[in-house]
Amino acid sequence: xxxxxxxxxxxxxxxxxxxxxxxxxxxxxxxxxxxxxxxxxxxxxxxxxxxxxxxxxxxxxxxxxxxxxxxxxxxxxxxxxxxxxxxxxxxxxxxxxxxxxxxxxxxxxxxxxxxxxxxxxxxxxxxxxxxxxxxxxxxxxxxxxxxxxxxxxxxxxxxxxxxxxxxxxxxx
Amino acid sequence: xxxxxxxxxxxxxxxxxxxxxxxxxxxxxxxxxxxxxxxxxxxxxxxxxxxxxxxxxxxxxxxxxxxxxxxxxxxxxxxxxxxxxxxxxxxxxx
Numbered sequence: 001x002x003x004x005x006x007x008x009x010x011x012x013x014x015x016x017x018x019x020x021x022x023x024x025x026x027x028x029x030x031x032x033x034x035x036x037x038x039x040x041x042x043x044x045x046x047x048x049x050x051x052x053x054x055x056x057x058x059x060x061x062x063x064x065x066x067x068x069x070x071x072x073x074x075x076x077x078x079x080x081x082x083x084x085x086x087x088x089x090x091x092x093x094x095x096x097x098x099x100x101x102x103x104x105x106x107x108x109x110x111x112x113x114x115x116x117x118x119x120x121x122x123x124x125x126x127x128x129x130x131x132x133x134x135x136x137x138x139x140x141x142x143x144x145x146x147x148x149x150x151x152x153x154x155x156x157x158x159x160x161x162x163x164x165x166x167x168x169x170x171x172x
Numbered sequence: 173x174x175x176x177x178x179x180x181x182x183x184x185x186x187x188x189x190x191x192x193x194x195x196x197x198x199x200x201x202x203x204x205x206x207x208x209x210x211x212x213x214x215x216x217x218x219x220x221x222x223x224x225x226x227x228x229x230x231x232x233x234x235x236x237x238x239x240x241x242x243x244x245x246x247x248x249x250x251x252x253x254x255x256x257x258x259x260x261x262x263x264x265x266x
Contacts, residue, residue, distance in 0.1 A: 022224060051216065
């Protein structure tokens, strides 16, 4: 929240609400009505002006309450002062809804890790994985045992060969 | 520090259409403004959107009164001059 306001003059265009967003809102209200380009531009300018004025008013309210941080209540008071008190309900309701959603998400995040499976399903899957691991370990053991057997047989065979060679070779 | 801005942005009910960061940078243009909470930026953004809708409706009414087929700048001007609520806009434009 450090103030990093840019004083460069030709950045004014950047410090403007996005035109597309404004056009969309106007379109939602007017639907089949054609709106001139100049009118659209003018809406954007009014929008900027509103933000400036409301922010300034809220700032004043904040100062008067000797607070250092502008709070939503200051915005609401400023709206009242400007005559836009009717916005209060809608704004506050929307903010409450958003805050509730955020709280819900936070609860989910800090709670159990989310999963598309139920606890039982997860347990079953785990058991299946354990079973697979057991089978694989058994298989490895069996393979190992078989190889050891092979090697022993081979060793025995060679030994027999060695003893036979001395006696039998002269027959061929 | 958690970015409550990101959290607000990710709420599934997309209840706002103007980008919060843009609105905040516009607010910051005034050197006198003190620090503003993200919730405040959010509320301010919502108020601005409501304002646009209101001004559009009024301008639309102006247009109907003139029996025009197209909403023009003049119709917005007319609303501004008629409704005292829009007084703060007076003198801001040529």
